[in-house]
Amino acid sequence: MFENLSSRLQKIMRDLKGEGRVSKAHLNASLRQIRIALLEADVHFGVVKSFISGIREKALGQEVMRSLTPGQQVVKIVNEELTRLLGSETAELTKGVRRPTVIVLVGLQGSGKTTTTGKLARWLQAKGRRPLMVSTDVRRPAAIRQLSVVGSAIGIEVEDPPARDPVRRARTARKRAANMAFDPLIVDTAGRLHVDDELMTELQEIVAGVGAHEILLVADAMTGQDAVRSARSFGDRLDLSGVVLTKMDGDARGGAALSIRTVTGKPIKFIGTGEDYGAFETFHPERMAGRILGQGDVLRLIEKAQAAVTPQDSREMLQKIQRDEFTLDDFRAQVRQLRKLGPLEQVLGMLPQGGLFKGMGKVQVQEKQLDAMEAIINSMTPLERANPRIIKGSRRRRIARGSGRRVSDVNRLLKQYLQTRTMMKRMKRGFLGRSMDRINFPV
Ligand SMILES: Nc1nc2c(ncn2[C@@H]2O[C@H](COP(=O)(O)OP(=O)(O)OP(=O)(O)O)[C@@H](O)[C@H]2O)c(=O)[nH]1
Numbered sequence: 535m536f537e538n539l540s541s542r543l544q545k546i547m548r549d550l551k552g553e554g555r556v557s558k559a560h561l562n563a564s565l566r567q568i569r570i571a572l573l574e575a576d577v578h579f580g581v582v583k584s585f586i587s588g589i590r591e592k593a594l595g596q597e598v599m600r601s602l603t604p605g606q607q608v609v610k611i612v613n614e615e616l617t618r619l620l621g622s623e624t625a626e627l628t629k630g631v632r633r634p635t636v637i638v639l640v641g642l643q644g645s646g647k648t649t650t651t652g653k654l655a656r657w658l659q660a661k662g663r664r665p666l667m668v669s670t671d672v673r674r675p676a677a678i679r680q681l682s683v684v685g686s687a688i689g690i691e692v693e694d695p696p697a698r699d700p701v702r703r704a705r706t707a708r709k710r711a712a713n714m715a716f717d718p719l720i721v722d723t724a725g726r727l728h729v730d731d732e733l734m735t736e737l738q739e740i741v742a743g744v745g746a747h748e749i750l751l752v753a754d755a756m757t758g759q760d761a762v763r764s765a766r767s768f769g770d771r772l773d774l775s776g777v778v779l780t781k782m783d784g785d786a787r788g789g790a791a792l793s794i795r796t797v798t799g800k801p802i803k804f805i806g807t808g809e810d811y812g813a814f815e816t817f818h819p820e821r822m823a824g825r826i827l828g829q830g831d832v833l834r835l836i837e838k839a840q841a842a843v844t845p846q847d848s849r850e851m852l853q854k855i856q857r858d859e860f861t862l863d864d865f866r867a868q869v870r871q872l873r874k875l876g877p878l879e880q881v882l883g884m885l886p887q888g889g890l891f892k893g894m895g896k897v898q899v900q901e902k903q904l905d906a907m908e909a910i911i912n913s914m915t916p917l918e919r920a921n922p923r924i925i926k927g928s929r930r931r932r933i934a935r936g937s938g939r940r941v942s943d944v945n946r947l948l949k950q951y952l953q954t955r956t957m958m959k960r961m962k963r964g965f966l967g968r969s970m971d972r973i974n975f976p977v
C-alpha cells in the first residue's frame with residue numbers, strides 16, 4: 535500500500551533516527567523531503583502545509599532538539615501527526631435506535647458501491663448480524679441483477695421488489711427487513727460519472743424516504759484528489775457519516791487517504807483492498823500510519839490469522855512450538871494456512887520492516903513456490919514428515935522424483951523448514967508469552 539510514499543518516508547525517518555543530534559538545518563531538510571514526498575503522493579497541498587508546520591512546531595517546541603534522542607522524538611511526532619491526519623480514532627458504524635439500521639452507500643460510477651455493499655454485508659454477518667441488501671440502481675438494466683449475483687456469491691439475502699422507483703424499492707426492503715428481523719439494511723445506489731443535480735436529488739429522496747442512519751461515501755482511492763473533490767460535492771448535498779476508500783490494493787499513491795479526512799471532515803470507516811468479498815477492513819488510523827512508516831500492522835495480521843485458523847489449531851501449534859515438536863506436517867499445514875491469509879505480498883507488507891522480521895518484506899514468495907512446497911512434502915512418507923532428520927541423500931532423491939522436482943528444491947524446502955522452526959523458537963522466547971497489546975516491535 536502506498537509503496538512509493540512509504541519507502542520515501544521510511545528513508546527520511548531512518549536518516550533522522552541515525553543522527554545523534556539533529557540540527558535545525560537537518561530538521562528543515564527532512565521536512566522539505568517529507569513535503570515533496572506527500573505532494574508527489576497527490577496529498578492536498580493545504581493538508582501538506584498544515585501537516586509540515588504541525589511537525590515543525592512540535593519538534594521545535596518541546597525541547598525535542600536538545601533531548602538525548604532528538605531523531606527518535608521527531609519520528610514519534612511524525613507518526614502522531616500522520617495518525618491525526620488519518621483521523622486519530624477508529625470510527626464505528628452508527629446503530630439505529632429502531633431496527634433495522636439503514637446504511638446507504640453512495641458514490642461516483644465505478645467507485646465500488648455494489649462490491650462494497652456485498653463486502654460490508656459479509657463483514658457484518660461475520661459479526662453475527664443478519665443483513666439484507668437492496669439495489670436502487672434502476673438506471674442501468676444490469677445493476678439490479680449484479681447485486682443479486684453478489685448476494686448468491688456470498689450467501690446473503692437480496693430484496694428485489696417489483697417497483698422500478700428507487701425510493702419505493704428502498705422502503706419495501708426496509709419493511710421486509712423490519713418484518714423478518716433482518717438488520718441492517720444496506721442500500722446500494724446508482725452512480726454517475728460526475729456529481730450532478732439529478733443524482734443528488736435522487737439520493738436525497740432515498741435517504742429521506744428510507745430513513746438512513748448511515749450514509750457512506752464509497753470513493754476510489756486510486757483517483758487521488760478527484761476522490762477528495764467528489765467527497766466534498768457529495769458532502770455538500772448529503773449528511774455523509776463516513777467514507778469507504780476502495781482499491782487501496784491498487785497503485786493508489788496515498789493522496790486520497792491522507793487528505794479526505796481533513797478536507798471533508800468525514801472519517802474513513804473502511805477500506806477495500808481487493809476484488810474479493812473478503813478484501814475489506816475496518817480503518818484504523820494508528821495502524822495505517824504504522825504501515826506507511828514501515829512499523830507494520832501486526833494486529834491486522836493477527837486478526838487475519840485468527841479468522842483463518844481455528845482456536846484449536848492455534849493452541850495445538852503453540853503447544854508444539856513450546857515442546858519443540860514442529861514437524862513437516864505442521865509446516866505443510868502452515869503453508870496451507872498462509873494461502874488463506876490472502877495474497878502473500880499483502881501479508882508480508884503488514885510485517886514491520888527490520889528487527890525480528892528483517893528482510894522478510896523483501897522475500898519474494900510466489901504462490902507457485904507454495905505449490906512446489908506442498909508437492910514436495912506430499913511426496914514424503916508419514917515417518918519422514920514426523921522425523922525430518924532421517925531425510926538423507928537417497929530419500930531426498932526419491933522425494934524429488936516423486937514430486938517432479940529437483941533435489942536442490944528438496945534441499946531448499948528442508949532448509950526453509952529449519953529456518954521456520956528456528957524463527958518460531960525465537961518468537962516463543964520473544965513475545966508469545968506476553969499479552970498481545972504489550973508487543974512492542976523494534977522500528
Ligand atoms: N482491486 C479492487 N477492485 C475493486 C475494489 N472494490 C471494487 N472493485 C472493482 O471495481 C469495479 C467497479 O465496482 P462496482 O462495485 O461495480 O462499482 P459501482 O460503484 O457499483 O459502479 P456503478 O454501479 O456502475 O456506479 C469492479 O470491477 C470491482 O471488482 C477494491 O477494493 N479493489
Ligand SMILES: [Mg+2]
Pocket residue numbers: 647648649671677722723
Ligand atoms: Mg453498482
